[in-house]
Amino acid sequence: MERLLAMGARQHEKITERGEGTGFATASVVDPFGNVLGVMTNPHYLEVLAGKPA
Secondary structure, eight states: HHHHHHHOOOOEEHHHHEETTTTTTTEEEEETOOOEEEEEOOHHHHHHHTTOOO
């Protein structure tokens, strides 16, 4: 989020935790061309990508 804002985007929706204590969060920005970009972080998904068992 910080990088997108530093590159000229403006905040559309603030960082919002989705699910208490899960680390899953979403946010969105509007880029300099008017496109809305959604971003998220999900620690569980990162574990899956790293091949860690659930």
